[in-house]
Amino acid sequence: MTLGGLALGVGMVVDNTIVMLENITRHQQSADSPAEGTIKAVGEITSAIVAATTTNLAAIVPFLFIVGLIGLLFRELIFTISAAMVASLVVALTVVPALAGRLKSVHSAFSIHHSGLTKAFSYVLKHLLRWPLLVIALFCVGLWLSVPSFLSGKQIFLPNLDEGRVWLNITAEPGIALQEMDKTVIQVENLLQQEAEVESVFTQMGGFIFGRSQYEVSHRSSLNVQLVPVTQRSLSTDDWIKKMKKKVKQLGLVGIKIRMRSAGIRGIRLSRGDEEFSLRLQGNDLQIITELANEVLKHIADVPGLENLKHSAEEINQELAIVVDKQRANALGFTVEDIGRDLNILMNGRVVTDFIDSDQSIDVRLRLPPNELQNPEDLQSVLLYNKDRLAIRLDEIAKVQWIPVPSEIMRDQQQRIIEISANISADSSLPEVMMVVQQRLASLSLPDGYTLYEAGASEALQENQQLTKILLALAVFLVFVVMAVQYESLHNPLVILFSIPFVTIGVAIGIEWLEMPLSMPVWLGMIMLAGMVVNNAIVLVETIELQRAAGLPLQSAIVTAGELRLRPILMTTLTTVMGLLPLALSWGEGAKMLQPLAITIGFGLSFSLLVSLLLVPVCYQWLAQMTERH
Structure with missing residues (x-):
C-alpha cells in the first residue's frame, strides 16, 4: 500500500508546484525583474x-x-499520500520561488494564454453566466441521473x-x-497436475493442524492449488x-463430495472458511439449530449465484461412546465416575511409582x-x-x-x-444474492x-459502508471548516463546497462504462475526491476575489479569472489523471486492489474540470448577485 500511495501521489504532488510556477511565470512577463515578479506571484497565490x-x-x-480492517488496509496508503502532500506544499512555497526568482521567463510558442482554447472558453463562459439557473439545473439533473x-x-x-490460489475440500463418508x-x-491430484495452468499442489490428509493442536480425521482432505501467474495463462481462476x-x-x-473455490485475498479472512456468503444460526440447543440449518439450506439451495453451499454441522466425526446402564452398574457396585476413571487408567495409564537412575527420576506408568x-x-x-x-466385564454394565x-x-x-456458508459465482454479486436469500427466508419461522x-x-x-458514509460526511465538514477559517466568511466556502457533489457524475460515468462494482476502494476514492476537487475551485475563487479587489466588475472579474x-487547472488535473493511469489500467502485480480507487479519482477529477471551470463561476456570480440584492 505504501508503493500504491506513491503511485497515486505522483501526479498530485506536482499540483502546488504547477500553480505556483504558472503564477510566477505570468507575473515575470510583466515585471521589471524575475525576483520582483516572483515576490508578487508568491504573495498572491x-x-x-x-x-x-x-x-x-x-x-x-x-x-x-480508524480501527478495524479498513484502517489496517489503507492506513499506509493515506499516510504516504498525506506526507507527500505536505512535502509538495513545502517545496512549492520555498524551493520553487527560490529557483524561479533566478530564472528569466521564456516566452514559449506553446503558450496558450491567448490561444484559441482560452478564447473559446471565455466565449462559452460569458454566455453561461447569462443563464445561471439553467446551468445549475443541468448539473443537478446529471447528479440525479448518477444516483442509481x-x-x-x-x-x-x-x-x-x-x-x-484454489482450495479443494474433499469429504468422504465418516x-x-x-x-x-x-x-x-x-x-x-493426478488430474490437477495434468493441467498446464497448475504450478504446485499441496495436499493435507489424515488430519489437520491448528496451532499446537492436531486432529486426526481420515475422511477429510484439503488441497491447495497454486496456478501460474495470470500473465502466463489464458483462463482466469474462476474460469x-x-x-x-x-x-x-x-x-x-x-x-x-468435492468443493472447489478460489481462495480469498491472502491475509484477509472475513468468515470461518473464507467464503463470501455467510449466515449464522444462534441458539442453545445444538440439535435444534442443526435442524434449522438444514431447513435454511432447503430454502436457498437453488438461489442463483450460490456455490458450494454448506453448513458447519455437516462435518461429522465418529466417536466411540460408552453408554452406561446406571441401574445395573449401581446394583453391581459401580458409578459412572468409577467406570470413567478405570477406563482412563486402562487406556492412558497411571503413574504408580518412579524409578531412580543416577540423578534422574523416571515415572513408571501402569496400563x-x-x-x-x-x-x-x-x-x-x-x-x-x-x-x-x-x-465384571464392561459389556455387562x-x-x-x-x-x-x-x-x-x-x-x-x-x-x-x-454457520451457513457459500461462495458467490463470478457473474453475481453478494448484495444481489443476499436480496434473493432474504426473500426466500422471509417465510421461515x-x-x-x-x-x-x-x-x-x-x-x-x-x-x-456505514463507516465510509460517516467518513465522507466528516471529510466534507472538515473541508468546509478549513475554508471557512481561511476565508473568514461563508460566501466563498459555500460556492466551493457546492462543487463537491457534482463530481459523482464523473464517477458514475466510470462505474457504468466499465461495469465496475462498488467496493471499499471506490468509497475511499470518493472521500479523497472531496478534498481534491476543491483545489481548482479554491484557486479560481481566490483569483476572482483578487480581480474584484482590483476594481473589475463582477462578470468581468469572473471571466478574467477563468x-x-x-x-x-488543466495542467494540475491532467497530471494527476495521467499519474493514475498505470493503476487504473492495472499494470503490474497487486495493482488490482487499487484499480477501483484510481478509476474513481480519475473519472471524478476529469469531470471536475467542467465543475470547476463552468459551474463554480456560475454559482459564484449567482450567489454574489443575491448577496448584493439583500
Missing part, C-alpha cells in the same frame, strides 16, 4: 495553495484514526484479485479407511475452476498393552473391579457404540452457532431464543 493542501489533508487524515449507480446491487467488499481416502485424493469442476465430476467418485485394545470388541471385554473386588458428533462446536457471544443473522463479507460490507486559471 500562497493562501490559495495552503487552503487547497489543507482541504486535501482534512478529507483523508481521519482515516488514520451508487444504489445498485453491484457491491462487493474488496476487488476480486486473481492470485491463482469411517472410511485412510488407504481408501488416499487413493481418492491421489486420483484428484479454470469451472473447467476443473466438470473434469472432477467425470471421475465418478461415489460417496465423495494395558496397546495390542490388547485394538477395536471396540476388545474394549467391551475388559474387566472392571468394584469395591468388593468383583470382576455398558454399551460401546459409534456415534456421530459435530467435528467442531462454534460459539458467538457465548452461544452456540452454526424460528423458535423463541433462536436467531438468524448475516456474517462474513456481507456483515463487513454493511459495517464498512482565463488566467484555465492553464493551471
Whole structure:
C-alpha cells in the first residue's frame, strides 16, 4: 500500500508546484525583474495553495484514526499520500520561488494564454453566466441521473484479485479407511497436475493442524492449488475452476463430495472458511439449530449465484461412546465416575511409582498393552473391579457404540452457532444474492431464543459502508471548516463546497462504462475526491476575489479569472489523471486492489474540470448577485 500511495501521489504532488510556477511565470512577463515578479506571484497565490493542501489533508487524515480492517488496509496508503502532500506544499512555497526568482521567463510558442482554447472558453463562459439557473439545473439533473449507480446491487467488499490460489475440500463418508481416502485424493491430484495452468499442489490428509493442536480425521482432505501467474495463462481462476469442476465430476467418485473455490485475498479472512456468503444460526440447543440449518439450506439451495453451499454441522466425526446402564452398574457396585476413571487408567495409564537412575527420576506408568485394545470388541471385554473386588466385564454394565458428533462446536457471544456458508459465482454479486436469500427466508419461522443473522463479507460490507458514509460526511465538514477559517466568511466556502457533489457524475460515468462494482476502494476514492476537487475551485475563487479587489466588475472579474486559471487547472488535473493511469489500467502485480480507487479519482477529477471551470463561476456570480440584492 505504501508503493500504491506513491503511485497515486505522483501526479498530485506536482499540483502546488504547477500553480505556483504558472503564477510566477505570468507575473515575470510583466515585471521589471524575475525576483520582483516572483515576490508578487508568491504573495498572491500562497493562501490559495495552503487552503487547497489543507482541504486535501482534512478529507483523508481521519482515516488514520480508524480501527478495524479498513484502517489496517489503507492506513499506509493515506499516510504516504498525506506526507507527500505536505512535502509538495513545502517545496512549492520555498524551493520553487527560490529557483524561479533566478530564472528569466521564456516566452514559449506553446503558450496558450491567448490561444484559441482560452478564447473559446471565455466565449462559452460569458454566455453561461447569462443563464445561471439553467446551468445549475443541468448539473443537478446529471447528479440525479448518477444516483442509481451508487444504489445498485453491484457491491462487493474488496476487488476480486486473481492470485491463482484454489482450495479443494474433499469429504468422504465418516469411517472410511485412510488407504481408501488416499487413493481418492491421489486420483484428484493426478488430474490437477495434468493441467498446464497448475504450478504446485499441496495436499493435507489424515488430519489437520491448528496451532499446537492436531486432529486426526481420515475422511477429510484439503488441497491447495497454486496456478501460474495470470500473465502466463489464458483462463482466469474462476474460469479454470469451472473447467476443473466438470473434469472432477467425470471421475465418478461415489460417496465423495468435492468443493472447489478460489481462495480469498491472502491475509484477509472475513468468515470461518473464507467464503463470501455467510449466515449464522444462534441458539442453545445444538440439535435444534442443526435442524434449522438444514431447513435454511432447503430454502436457498437453488438461489442463483450460490456455490458450494454448506453448513458447519455437516462435518461429522465418529466417536466411540460408552453408554452406561446406571441401574445395573449401581446394583453391581459401580458409578459412572468409577467406570470413567478405570477406563482412563486402562487406556492412558497411571503413574504408580518412579524409578531412580543416577540423578534422574523416571515415572513408571501402569496400563494395558496397546495390542490388547485394538477395536471396540476388545474394549467391551475388559474387566472392571468394584469395591468388593468383583470382576465384571464392561459389556455387562455398558454399551460401546459409534456415534456421530459435530467435528467442531462454534460459539458467538457465548452461544452456540452454526454457520451457513457459500461462495458467490463470478457473474453475481453478494448484495444481489443476499436480496434473493432474504426473500426466500422471509417465510421461515424460528423458535423463541433462536436467531438468524448475516456474517462474513456481507456483515463487513454493511459495517464498512456505514463507516465510509460517516467518513465522507466528516471529510466534507472538515473541508468546509478549513475554508471557512481561511476565508473568514461563508460566501466563498459555500460556492466551493457546492462543487463537491457534482463530481459523482464523473464517477458514475466510470462505474457504468466499465461495469465496475462498488467496493471499499471506490468509497475511499470518493472521500479523497472531496478534498481534491476543491483545489481548482479554491484557486479560481481566490483569483476572482483578487480581480474584484482590483476594481473589475463582477462578470468581468469572473471571466478574467477563468482565463488566467484555465492553464493551471488543466495542467494540475491532467497530471494527476495521467499519474493514475498505470493503476487504473492495472499494470503490474497487486495493482488490482487499487484499480477501483484510481478509476474513481480519475473519472471524478476529469469531470471536475467542467465543475470547476463552468459551474463554480456560475454559482459564484449567482450567489454574489443575491448577496448584493439583500
